[in-house]
Amino acid sequence: xxxxxxxxxxxxxxxxxxxxxxxxxxxxxxxxxxxxxxxxxxxxxxxxxxxxxxxxxxxxxxxxxxxxxxxxxxxxxxxxxxxxxxxxxxxxxxxxxxxxxxxxxxxxxxxxxxxxxxxxxxxxxxxxxxxxxxxxxxxxxxxxxxxxxxxxxxxxxxxxxxxxxxxxxxxxxxxxxxxxxxxxxxxxxxxxxxxxxxxxxxxxxxxxxxxxxxxxxxxxxxxxxxxxxxxxxxxxxxxxxxxxxxxxxxxxxxxxxxxxxxxxxxxxxxxxxxxxxxxxxxxxxxxxxxxxxxxxxxxxxxxxxxxxxxxxxxxxxxxxxxxxxxxxxxxxxxxxxxxxxxxxxxxxxxxxxxxxxxxxxxxxxxxxxxxxxxxxxxxxxxxxxxxxxxxxxxxxxxxxxxxxxxxxxxxxxxxxxxxxxxxxxxxxxxxxxxxxxxxxxxxxxxxxxxxxxxxxxxx
Numbered sequence: 001x002x003x004x005x006x007x008x009x010x011x012x013x014x015x016x017x018x019x020x021x022x023x024x025x026x027x028x029x030x031x032x033x034x035x036x037x038x039x040x041x042x043x044x045x046x047x048x049x050x051x052x053x054x055x056x057x058x059x060x061x062x063x064x065x066x067x068x069x070x071x072x073x074x075x076x077x078x079x080x081x082x083x084x085x086x087x088x089x090x091x092x093x094x095x096x097x098x099x100x101x102x103x104x105x106x107x108x109x110x111x112x113x114x115x116x117x118x119x120x121x122x123x124x125x126x127x128x129x130x131x132x133x134x135x136x137x138x139x140x141x142x143x144x145x146x147x148x149x150x151x152x153x154x155x156x157x158x159x160x161x162x163x164x165x166x167x168x169x170x171x172x173x174x175x176x177x178x179x180x181x182x183x184x185x186x187x188x189x190x191x192x193x194x195x196x197x198x199x200x201x202x203x204x205x206x207x208x209x210x211x212x213x214x215x216x217x218x219x220x221x222x223x224x225x226x227x228x229x230x231x232x233x234x235x236x237x238x239x240x241x242x243x244x245x246x247x248x249x250x251x252x253x254x255x256x257x258x259x260x261x262x263x264x265x266x267x268x269x270x271x272x273x274x275x276x277x278x279x280x281x282x283x284x285x286x287x288x289x290x291x292x293x294x295x296x297x298x299x300x301x302x303x304x305x306x307x308x309x310x311x312x313x314x315x316x317x318x319x320x321x322x323x324x325x326x327x328x329x330x331x332x333x334x335x336x337x338x339x340x341x342x343x344x345x346x347x348x349x350x351x352x353x354x355x356x357x358x359x360x361x362x363x364x365x366x367x368x369x370x371x372x373x374x375x376x377x378x379x380x381x382x383x384x385x386x387x388x389x390x391x392x393x394x395x396x397x398x399x400x401x402x403x404x405x406x407x408x409x410x411x412x413x414x415x416x417x418x419x420x421x422x423x424x425x426x427x428x429x430x431x432x433x434x435x436x437x438x439x440x441x442x443x444x445x446x447x448x449x450x451x452x453x454x455x456x457x458x459x
Contacts (some may be wrong), residue, residue, distance in 0.1 A: 005249035005260070013257035013284035014245050022039045022241055022277035024123040024270055026144045026156040027137075037158035041246035046260030047117065047168055048234065049459045050251045050286065056233045056263045057288040057346050061316030064348040069106045070319070070393025071099045072235060072350070073435070074115030076427040077122050078171075080142040080163050085174055088116065088353035090400025092178055092232060094432045095193060100189045101439040102394070104213045106389035111233070115397070116175065117168040118262045119235035120160075121243075122387065122426050123270040123383040129154075139426070143240055147425060153334040168261070172234065179232050190214045196436045201410050206440050213287050215431045238265035238289075241281055249287065256286040266290035266321065269355070272297075274304045280394060283308050284285075290319040292352060295328040306345050319348040320381065325356025326372040329379035337387050350393040358427065365418045370408030374441055381446070396438075411432040 008014040028034045062068035075092055087161045092114065099110040118142035129149070133179050134156040143164045146153030178184055193213060197206035238244045238259065246412050247261040259265055265285075269292045271278040282289050284390060291305055302320075310318040320340075327414035329351075353369060353376035361367045377394065384391035404413050404421045413434075422428075430438065 003172065005049070005258075006252050007042060008245075008248045008250045009258050011248070011250055011257050013248050013281065015318070016284060017241055017245065017277040020275070020277040020280055021273060022271065023375070023454060024140075024167075024239055024268075026140055027127075028156050028158050030158065033197075034158040037161050038242055038246045039058070040162050041243065043163055044162075044165055044247070045169075046247065046249050047172055048260050048263050049181065050254075050258045052233070053258055053263050053287045056111070056113070057314075059231075059233075059316070060264075060288050060319060060348055061314075062109070063111060063350075063390075064315045064346050066077050066390035067108045068111055068390075069102055070111045070113065070348065070350055070395075071102055072113040072115065072393060073098070073165070073396035073398045075119055075399060075424075076115075076429055077141050077425040078119045078167075079425055080118070080120070080160070083165060083167055083171070087399065087401050088171060088174060089178055089183070090432065091271070091398070092175060092400075093189070094398060094400040095232065096184060096189045097192045097196070097436060098439050100186065100193060100400045101436070101443060104216050105439075111189075111265055111393070112231060113233045113235045115233045115235060117171040118164070120164045121237065121239040123237075123268050131379055141239075142201040143243065143425040158242070161240065161246075164243070165247070165261075172193060172340075175232055175234070184232070186217065189452055196433065199339045200374075200433070200437070201412075202437075202440070205333060205444070209440060209443060211284070218328065228249070235264035235266065235290075237268050238262075238278070238282065239271065241277055245281065251286070254286075256361040256437065258286050259285045262287075264288050264290060264319075266292060268292050269294045269323065272305060272323055274308060279305065279308050288316055288319070290321050290350070292321045292323050292355070294356065295324045295332045295334070296409060297336070299336060302340065303343060303345070306340070306347065310345075310347070313344075313346050315346045316348075319392070320351055321350045321352045321353045323352040324376065326375040326379065329358065329376050330383060333380065334387060335384045337383060337389050341387070341389060347431070348392040349384055350395050351377055351391070352395040353380070354376045354395075354397045361414065361415045361418055363418055365405075365422055367415075367418060367429070368406045370406055370430075370434060370438070373406070374432070375436060377438070377442055380446055381442075396430060396434045396435065397427060398432075400432040402433070403429060403431045406430050406434060410437040418451070
């Protein structure tokens with residue numbers, strides 16, 4: 001019997017990135033340990049299979065064509081030592097509820113993608129951290145080292161990548177069970193929205209909207225009959241190239257290599273160098289891929305990235321995730337959207353309103369203001385719709401848990417509240433209430449611009 005997947009030990013996807021500039025890679029102190037960890041991962045079972053990746057690519061093709069909307073969200077950085085089934089399910093439930101609101105808002109089917117089962121590595125602005133005269137390697141995510149400020153914890157350990165694979169497999173098992181249960185149904189999502197609206201300070205505004213959503217059915221389908229319930233794809237930043245290439249497998253039928261660590265991988269703002277190792281590796285895999293683009297990117301650079309990552313202009317292959325910051329989105333994004341459209345390229349445009357809006361509170365906590373997040377999202381919709389393009393989705397760092405990491409929103413979190421339940425391993429996340437509050441506020445804004453007398457270009 002022909003195997004479904006072959007190991008890519010001699011395939012270009014496994015080899016071609018090596019020797020190219022590879023930003024944000026750990027300095028592994030034990031080469032033999034790295035070799036052993038990579039060998040273990042290479043012999044391990046895939047976490048996802050090509051058919052699932054191709055299905056997501058088809059869904060994202062609808063996003064690129066303006067026929068669907070992407071809701072992507074989850075942890076900033078997953079933890080190996082704090083994996084909690086309840087927390088995972090609450091986050092999955094929050095994503096389904098967000099999909100319900102955004103599906104109603106856009107009158108489109110929603111593609112739901114979680115930052116789960118692989119989001120264990122983080123790019124950092126500095127290689128080391130100094131505290132009280134002691135300098136140690138910076139925390140790079142649980143796939144690399146530990147959070148504790150000790151030499152033992154901060155020493156990069158490649159065997160952590162093997163643990164990441166194991167934990168990701170367990171997470172996927174749980175989420176797949178969830179997707180097949182009644183908890184993933186539209187009715188359950190709508191009931192969750194009702195509970196949120198009833199408890200919200202803005203109940204008088206949100207309760208009628210919730211009933212409108214319920215009457216609309218929550219989700220809509222397309223001509224081929226697909227719909228959102230029961231579909232939740234996995235994604236993460238494909239940062240650690242040793243991990244990603246070790247889990248790359250070749251489809252034995254098509255000969256196409258796939259990164260089997262997740263359905264969708266993205267390249268971050270710090271690793272999108274056109275001639276770098278990340279772009280080279282991503283150019284070789286068959287998965288749908290995304291690129292984060294900040295305010296420093298220019299039109300020429302963006303087009304070179306598109307040429308490298310989607311040379312055949314295949315719809316669904318490439319999603320561009322704009323992360324400009326509330327103060328820059330209306331200034332920078334229009335010329336990029338116009339340039340890509342002028343070249344006739346088919347990409348999905350999505351907004352990450354989190355990473356361009358990080359500030360430091362007086363307590364020293366990294367945080368984000370709810371109003372800045374909402375403002376960037378509003379600006380994203382204004383720019384895309386004003387140019388006649390499709391605002392294709394949102395990409396949020398969030399959790400279904402009641403954390404206190406971002407300021408404001410209906411939850412009314414203030415700077416003194418941040419230390420109460422600040423649990424993120426790295427960057428601040430919206431909690432479940434703030435996430436839904438954001439969706440409802442955006443829905444209200446969209447309803448307002450649809451009102452009589454508003455110019456068509458703003459609708």
